[in-house]
Amino acid sequence: xxxxxxxxxxxxxxxxxxxxxxxxxxxxxxxxxxxxxxxxxxxxxxxxxxxxxxxxxxxxxxxxxxxxxxxxxxxxxxxxxxxxxxxxxxxxxxxxxxxxxxxxxxxxxxxxxxxxxxxxxxxxxxxxxxxxxxxxxxxxxxxxxxxxxxxxxxxxxxxxxxxxxxxxxxxxxxxxxxxxxxxxxxxxxxxxxx
Amino acid sequence: xxxxxxxxxxxxxxxxxxxxxxxxxxxxxxxxxxxxxxxxxxxxxxxxxxxxxxxxxxxxxxxxxxxxxxxxxxxxxxxxxxxxxxxxxxxxxxxxxxxxxxxxxxxxxxxxxxxxxxxxxxxxxxxxxxxxxxxxxxxxxxxxxxxxxxxxxxxxxxxxxxxxxxxxxxxxxxxxxxxxxxxxxxxxxxxxxxxxxxxxxxxxxxxxxxxxxxxxxxxxxxxxxxxxxxxxxxxxxxxxxxxxxxxxx
Amino acid sequence: xxxxxxxxxxxxxxxxxxxxxxxxxxxxxxxxxxxxxxxxxxxxxxxxxxxxxxxxxxxxxxxxxxxxxxxxxxxxxxxxxxxxxxxxxxxxxxxxxxxxxxxxxxxxxxxxxxxxxxxxxxxxxxxxxxxxxxxxxxxxxxxxxxxxxxxxxxxxxxxxxxxxxxxxxxxxxxxxxxxxxxxxxxxxxxxxxxxxxxxxxxxxxxxxxxxxxxxxxxxxxxxxxxxxxxxxxxxxxxxxxxxxxxxxxxxxxxxxxxxxxxxxxxxxxxxxxxxxxxxxxxxxxxxxxxxxxxxxxxxxxxxxxxxxxxxxxxxxxxxxxxxxxxxxxxxxxxxxxxxxxxxxxxxxxxxxxxxxxxxxx
Numbered sequence: 001x002x003x004x005x006x007x008x009x010x011x012x013x014x015x016x017x018x019x020x021x022x023x024x025x026x027x028x029x030x031x032x033x034x035x036x037x038x039x040x041x042x043x044x045x046x047x048x049x050x051x052x053x054x055x056x057x058x059x060x061x062x063x064x065x066x067x068x069x070x071x072x073x074x075x076x077x078x079x080x081x082x083x084x085x086x087x088x089x090x091x092x093x094x095x096x097x098x099x100x101x102x103x104x105x106x107x108x109x110x111x112x113x114x115x116x117x118x119x120x121x122x123x124x125x126x127x128x129x130x131x132x133x134x135x136x137x138x139x140x141x142x143x144x145x146x147x148x149x150x151x152x153x154x155x156x157x158x159x160x161x162x163x164x165x166x167x168x169x170x171x172x173x174x175x176x177x178x179x180x181x182x183x184x185x186x187x188x189x190x191x192x193x194x
Numbered sequence: 195x196x197x198x199x200x201x202x203x204x205x206x207x208x209x210x211x212x213x214x215x216x217x218x219x220x221x222x223x224x225x226x227x228x229x230x231x232x233x234x235x236x237x238x239x240x241x242x243x244x245x246x247x248x249x250x251x252x253x254x255x256x257x258x259x260x261x262x263x264x265x266x267x268x269x270x271x272x273x274x275x276x277x278x279x280x281x282x283x284x285x286x287x288x289x290x291x292x293x294x295x296x297x298x299x300x301x302x303x304x305x306x307x308x309x310x311x312x313x314x315x316x317x318x319x320x321x322x323x324x325x326x327x328x329x330x331x332x333x334x335x336x337x338x339x340x341x342x343x344x345x346x347x348x349x350x351x352x353x354x355x356x357x358x359x360x361x362x363x364x365x366x367x368x369x370x371x372x373x374x375x376x377x378x379x380x381x382x383x384x385x386x387x388x389x390x391x392x393x394x395x396x397x398x399x400x401x402x403x404x405x406x407x408x409x410x411x412x413x414x415x416x417x418x419x420x421x422x423x424x425x426x427x428x429x430x431x432x433x434x435x436x437x438x439x440x441x442x443x
Numbered sequence: 444x445x446x447x448x449x450x451x452x453x454x455x456x457x458x459x460x461x462x463x464x465x466x467x468x469x470x471x472x473x474x475x476x477x478x479x480x481x482x483x484x485x486x487x488x489x490x491x492x493x494x495x496x497x498x499x500x501x502x503x504x505x506x507x508x509x510x511x512x513x514x515x516x517x518x519x520x521x522x523x524x525x526x527x528x529x530x531x532x533x534x535x536x537x538x539x540x541x542x543x544x545x546x547x548x549x550x551x552x553x554x555x556x557x558x559x560x561x562x563x564x565x566x567x568x569x570x571x572x573x574x575x576x577x578x579x580x581x582x583x584x585x586x587x588x589x590x591x592x593x594x595x596x597x598x599x600x601x602x603x604x605x606x607x608x609x610x611x612x613x614x615x616x617x618x619x620x621x622x623x624x625x626x627x628x629x630x631x632x633x634x635x636x637x638x639x640x641x642x643x644x645x646x647x648x649x650x651x652x653x654x655x656x657x658x659x660x661x662x663x664x665x666x667x668x669x670x671x672x673x674x675x676x677x678x679x680x681x682x683x684x685x686x687x688x689x690x691x692x693x694x695x696x697x698x699x700x701x702x703x704x705x706x707x708x709x710x711x712x713x714x715x716x717x718x719x720x721x722x723x724x725x726x727x728x729x730x731x732x733x734x735x736x737x738x739x740x741x742x743x744x745x746x747x748x749x750x751x752x753x754x755x756x757x758x759x760x761x762x763x764x765x766x767x768x769x770x771x772x773x774x775x776x777x778x779x780x781x782x783x784x785x786x787x788x789x790x791x792x793x794x795x796x797x798x799x800x801x802x803x804x
Contacts, residue, residue, distance in 0.1 A: 103456035103628065105449075105465060106492075132456045132628035140454065206655060238653045243516075246666065254662045257655025259648040261519060262665040263512065264542060270509040274516020275648060277502050278474055278524060282649045303505035 010069040012038040095124045097160050100151070102130040102144045113151035125160040126152045128180065138171055149178040202228025204237045209254045217418055219375040219405025220248060223316055224255055226373075226382035226403075227285075231258070234389055236283045243272040245288035245297070248322040252287055266297025269304050269313060276311050283392055286313045291321045294330040294354040301356075301400075305364040308397040312388045315356060315400070317430065318407040326410030330354035333429055338410075353429045360400045361436040367397030370436040374404035376423045377432070384434065396438045404430055448497055452632040459622040460485035462593045463527065463553050465631055466600035468493055471641050472551075473522035474500040476513040480532040481565035482620040483555045487527070507532040511539025511552075518548050519663070521646025523604050525551035529620075530559055533571050533578070540613050541579035545680070546665055548647075549607035553600065553616045555623040558788035567620035568788040569710055572765040575615050576739035582677065584684045586691050587615040589709040589738040593629040596622060599736075601634055608642040610687045617738065619761075621711050621790065684740075693736035698724060699749050702731025704800060707746075707770055708759040708791075709738050716759060718793030723800060730800060738766070743773035750777040757800065759784045761791060 013032065029039045098117055100107050107113045117123055130144020141164055152159045161183035162176045172182050201207065205228050214220045231237050240258040244250050246265035253262045263271045272286040293301050293315040301313060320338050321327040328341040331353045335344040361370040369391040373381030381403055388399035404426045406418040413421060434440075448468040463486045467475065475494070477487045491501050504510045510526045517524030528536050533554055543550045556571040558564030577583040586606055588599040599616050607614040634641060647661060654660030667673040695713075697720050699705055708716040713734040723730040733749055735741055750756065756779055760766040763785050771781075784791070784799055 101456060103454060104461075105453070105455055105457070105631070106489075108453065108455070132454060133626060135454075135456075135628040204655075206660065237655075239649075241520075241648045250666055253664060253666075254660075257653075257660050259650060259654060259661040261546075261648055261663040263515075264538060264665075267508065267512045267539070267542075270504065270512035271516040271519070273502070273504075273509075274476060274513030274518075274524070275520045276516075277476075277500060277513065278517040278520035278522040279646075279649050282520075299505050300509055303509070 010038055011036070012040065012069065012071045014040045014071065096120075096122060097125045097127050098123050099127045099129045099163075100144075100148050102147045103132050103140060110147055110151045110154065113148065114154050117151070117155055117157075123155075123157060125158045126155070127160050127163055127183075128176075129163040129185075131165070136165065136168075138168070141168060141172065142177065145176045145178050145180065149180065201225075202232050204228045204231040204240075204256050204258060206254060206257045212255065213251045214248065215407075215409045217406060217408040217415060218248070218322075219318060219403070219407070219422070220252065220316060222375040222378050223314065223381065223403045223405060224252055226378050226385050227287075227314065228256065229382055230386040230389055231256070233386060234393065236389065236393065239281065239283045240285060241272070241275050241279070241282045242285045242287065243268040243275070245286075245292035247289040247292055247324070249287050249289050249292065249316065250323070266292045266295070266300065268292065269297055269300035269311075272311050272313075273300075273304055273309050276309060280310070283389060284311045285389075286311060288313065288315050289322070290315060290317045290319070290329045290331040290354070290356070294356050294359075298330075301360065302363055305360045305368065305398045305400065308365045308367060310392050310395055310397065312385075312392050312399045312401075314385065314388070315402045316405045317356070317402050317426075318405045318410075319353075319426065320407055320410050322407045322410050326407075331356070331430075333425060355430070357400060357402050357435045360398075364398050364400070364436060367391075367438050368436055369397070369399040369434075369438060371400075371434040372402045372404070372430060372432050374422060374427070374432050375406065376404070376419070380432075387434075387437070391438060402430070404432065447633055448493065449631050449633050451636055452630055454628060455631050456626060456628045457593075458485060458624055458626050459593050459596050459618060460527075460555070460624070461489045462596045462629065462631075463600050463616070463618075464489035464493060466597045467525055467551075467604075468497060468499065469597075469631065469634055470601040470604045471523060472499065472525055472604060474502070474517050474524045476502045476504055476510045476517065476524065476526050478504050478507045478510045478528070478532060480507070480529050482557055482567075482623040483527045483529045483532070483553070485623070486553060486555075507535035508538060511536040511550075512542070514550050514552075515539050515542055515546075515548050518543075518550050519647045520649055521644050523551075523608070523641075523644055525553065525604070527553035527555065529555045529623075530557040530565075530571065531562065533574055537574065537578035540585070541581045542665065543613040544579070544581050544584040546663060547611040547680075548613065549611050550613045551600075551603045551607050551616070552613065553603075553618065556617065556619040564788060565620065566788075567761065567790060569619065569712065569761040570763075570765060570787060571617070572709075572738060572760075572762060573768070575617050576769070582681060582684075583739060584680055585613045585615060585739065586610070586687075586737060587617050587739040588693075588736060589617045590622065590736075591709075591711050591713045591734070593622070593625075593627040595736075597629055597631060601639065605639070605642045606691055608644055610691070612684060612687065617710065619711055688740040691737055692740050692742050694742035694745055695734045695736060696745075696749070697732040697734070699731035699733055699753075701729055702749075702752075703729040703754040704731070705749055705753045705756050706730065706732045706759055706796065706800075707734075707756055707766070708732070709735050709766055712759055712761060712791050715791045715793045715796055719796035719800065722793065722797050728800070728804070738769065741769055741773045746770070747774055747777060750774050750779045753779050755779065755803075756781045757784055757803075758782070759791060759796060761786050761789055763787045 128148035159180040163183045166184045242260040245268040268286040272284045276284040328338040357372045371384040373384045391399040408418045514526045558568040559570045603614040706716040716732045758767040
């Protein structure tokens with residue numbers, strides 16, 4: 001939405017949906033499209049009878065990088081999401097940012113983040129998105145800022161943003177305690193479960 | 195002077211005489227196995243799993259820790275033990291139904307993974323314990339309770355070539371052989387090689403033993419031996435099929 | 444790396460399958476045997492990544508029959524072994540779980556229920572209740588925890604190992620696709636910091652010493668020759684199970700003291716039921732909720748006490764009466780009227796329960 005409202009159009013959102021395909025954009029595709037985004041994702045009706053075999057790459061996705069404007073890929077939450085970009089044509093030109101939530105134990109501390117990010121191959125920056133879902137509080141956000149910034153330093157990478165929910169806007173401000181720019185999020189994914 | 199029967203040291207005297215039918219080949223296979231265990235001095239380390247079917251009667255046969263499982267499921271139970279306790283020498287003992295029919299997926303996949311276990315399969319061309327039904331190894335034309343007019347290869351196929359199947363899928367390091375109770379010394383050599391292969395950690399090891407079932411074949415001693423020595427080898431070739439380090443013929 | 448997977452206590456946010464893997468690590472599980480099936484897969488995905496770092500093992504088997512039996516083999520070797528499955532995989536696991544019941548093999552099996560019968564959906568249901576509680580050719584001599592949140596998935600996966608090894612009956616953690624795949628916050632902890640001591644394991648096979656010389660061999664029998672003998676064996680097993688029941692049975696109640704209408708639900712449905720109780724109470728309607736945590740064995744006496752004062756029970760489940768059958772058996776002879784709200788294979792919200800209750804007033 002940020003890209004859309006700041007003239008980086010057209011904006012295409014691509015849900016690869018290959019890794020642990022449970023939080024997918026499918027259910028909110030229509031809503032996002034009404035707001036002006038182009039969404040490339042499977043629709044449930046298209047996958048009738050696939051059931052178990054939800055793990056299928058849509059041909060449009062492979063060629064999506066050839067499109068004009070801004071292109072955002074959601075490669076997925078899972079362990080292996082980052083590897084899936086190899087399936088795409090022209091992926092070399094992408095900026096690759098790793099979203100880190102310190103409340104996920106696999107990226108729970110500086111050492112683990114460093115280890116994890118180094119396992120991914122080329123990475124251009126970190127996005128700190130440390131949260132506990134509905135139970136998010138200032139404490140976890142600030143701990144995330146500390147830990148992710150420290151990890152980024154070790155990795156020699158920039159922290160592109162600290163991403164936090166809009167409701168924390170007043171408490172956090174435009175820059176976090178480590179001076180990273182803050183990006184405010186509107187949560188939509190609660191509606192995306194199946 | 196009392197006659198002391200010549201029993202392997204690893205046999206459990208208290209459970210002898212054993213409960214197999216007179217003339218059954220299991221006793222001979224288990225004797226070969228017992229002697230192999232003795233000679234390799236591994237009694238303390240052996241975990242012995244037996245299948246359901248006649249092989250279950252071996253559950254208290256040895257002075258070794260042992261477990262009765264389910265029909266066809268001895269291979270996975272023993273695999274589970276070996277994965278949890280790699281220091282043990284794990285033996286899965288089964289019949290042709292357990293290994294080639296209901297448990298075929300386990301045998302084949304254990305071989306493919308090169309599990310460091312030893313599977314010993316007794317092939318007597320039928321399901322003995324359940325009353326003589328047709329088995330994967332029943333010979334063409336052979337009459338059983340479920341092939342009363344003889345095994346028709348048109349509708350029921352040919353006898354499963356077990357060791358050949360295992361050898362085809364097993365990796366380098368595996369040991370595969372087919373012996374026979376008609377030559378116990380050779381059978382023992384194969385079983386010993388199989389166990390040694392496990393001890394050395396080289397890979398999966400598998401020995402099929404051709405054996406007789408006079409009760410269900412309804413044969414006397416002479417006919418039983420004729421069948422084992424003359425009929426079965428027409429379909430089941432005795433010999434080592436895969437040995438680590440040796441080029442395949 | 445030999446440090447503990449979790450030091451002290453840690454707030455985290457993740458999927459339920461990931462929780463199970465961490466809980467098994469924290470519970471000092473030694474080995475997982477598994478076979479892929481949705482929605483359970485990520486238990487294996489995380490276990491396979493984490494286990495080697497802490498000296499634990501994994502085996503991917505050829506099917507769930509093998510996963511169940513290799514788990515039995517691992518447990519017989521004296522290791523904390525576990526597996527996880529769902530749906531058609533749960534069917535195949537039942538064979539090995541009967542062996543675990545008969546031979547007192549303390550296996551731990553995590554079930555993430557999917558829709559059935561048959562292949563159906565990979566998403567969610569509560570249709571594996573009957574199978575998980577009573578599957579196989581036996582008497583249901585097992586302990587089944589029906590969890591409702593990631594915190595419980597964590598707590599009860601750890602507990603499952605201890606209850607299994609303490610009482611030597613197979614223990615099941617009955618989750619579902621929602622719990623498996625949702626992300627939710629919880630507190631992970633090192634069991635020791637909560638005063639939880641992991642029950643020591645004992646090998647049944649591969650004991651020390653030369654059998655027949657230093658000790659008797661361990662000969663584990665699983666076949667019986669006579670009706671009388673089997674009857675005695677099973678009767679003894681049942682007696683021992685019944686002795687364990689009061690020690691393991693768990694349940695929760697919500698505002699049942701003066702409730703006229705009592706909602707019965709288990710697993711994730713309890714969350715909808717709890718929400719409904721809250722809403723309805725705010726509207727002055729005397730509604731309560733009873734929720735078994737051990738769905739088997741079942742807290743029958745406690746529910747009976749509630750039946751005496753309630754005017755109506757409503758059984759709510761994402762299945763066509765599998766839970767209701769357990770309830771009916773537990774309160775046989777009570778006269779309180781019973782209604783049912785069944786949605787086989789589909790999720791249930793608090794709002795729809797509120798609506799259903801109000802329609803019946």
